Amino acid sequence: MTVGSGQVYVVTGGCGFLGSHLVRMLLEHEKNISEIRVFDLHLDESLRTLSNDRVKVRLISGDISRLEDVREALRGSHLVIHTASLVDVWGRVPASKITEVNVTGTMNVLQACKEEEVQYLVYTSSMEVVGPNIHGDHFYRGNEDTEYRIYHKEPYPLSKAKAEKLVLEANGAKIKGGKLLYTCSLRPTGIYGEGHELMKQFHRQGLRTGRCVFRAIPPAIEHGRVYVGNVAWMHLLAARQLQIHPSTLGGQVYFCYDSSPYKSYEDFNMEFLSACGFKIIGSRPLVPYFLLYLLALLNALMQWVLHGFFTYAPILNPYTLAVASTTFTVQTDKAEKHFGYQPLYAWEEAKKRTITWVKSLEVSRKDLKDVGEKGNYCCN
Ligand SMILES: NC(=O)c1ccc[n+]([C@@H]2O[C@H](COP(=O)([O-])OP(=O)(O)OC[C@H]3O[C@@H](n4cnc5c(N)ncnc54)[C@H](O)[C@@H]3O)[C@@H](O)[C@H]2O)c1
């Protein structure tokens, strides 16, 4: 295999949901690279096979919270896309671990950039660095300048906000050799698409309830969603343009957006699940909000009681309920203005791809155990 003399990109968390899409996106659309280093705690060996004549995909097993691992991965590279993170809003992982990976890990990436002379860093942040807040203030089609009462209490958003602040503060810092470091931060809303773990859970849950989804959230609550392919595309463009126009992109934050429709979390999921015969029951929530809130509180109490015996971490807790029940949607064109971003996938294409993937879950489940739901496999 002959590999050219292009740039070397490091993708931390490159085996994750977003990370693996990003690696594929770089391979297909970024002509200027000769090596992609996929740095992750848990390696997905299938990515190795993506190497081609032009680009080598190198899998590096390492822990972002260990500076030495990060330094080694970054040595001799040109640019880092830092997506590695512990994504947990359910209490599956202790808060200290989330901080260690998300905050200390990001400090390590910054430190390694300085010591290993890597000039460019694109950070995957989250809408959660802004909100929704626990007061339930709606953020209705806002942009990067919209005023909002930012209030963080939960470990995940708190850690993402701290990490993003560190990343932005590091913009313009001197690195070894005297050059400057340039950083920017991308803030996706709820990402969806092929490989989305939570969608798998909702799909499994729906099969258990006879392909019925019981409406819990008022349909008027808008929840921002963005297709994973477009998030990856925006990372690619940001990485490219950060090097060409560092003074424009450096130190900036950008929401990740595309043409996905503004809908409630449940109605949006139904865009895909309905293609597999799922139905949403109720045009309004079937359970009053206060009961749902009590259930969420009960779940939190159970988690606390059972702590030490086993990890009880159901999908519904007071925080996830607050996020799902508060409008948070983005309408902006900052990324378009600053670096020419336009979604690569139109909504219809993103939807088609996601439906194909959701349908493939049905096939694999059927192959696995032929679950005795015969006749229920009624994908259109
Ligand atoms: N999923 C979403 O809806 C969403 C929305 C906004 C932002 N984000 C952000 O996007 C990024 C990617 O999220 P995702 O949904 O693909 O999550 P993911 O869990 O699928 O991917 C994260 C990856 O990071 C790796 N990782 C975790 N701890 C590590 C460690 N100590 N060292 C090295 N690697 C480690 C994991 O193994 C995993 O492959 C994260 O930064 C997340 O905060 C996600």
Ligand SMILES: C[C@@H](CO)CCC[C@@H](C)[C@H]1CC[C@H]2[C@@H]3[C@H](O)C=C4C[C@@H](O)CC[C@]4(C)[C@H]3CC[C@]12C
């Ligand atoms: C009340 C339930 C009835 O069906 C629905 C609960 C749904 C919640 C579990 C999810 C609703 C919104 C999600 C979050 C959002 O999409 C954005 C996120 C940002 C990202 O950085 C991490 C994931 C998440 C926090 C995501 C998590 C799951 C929800 C809270």
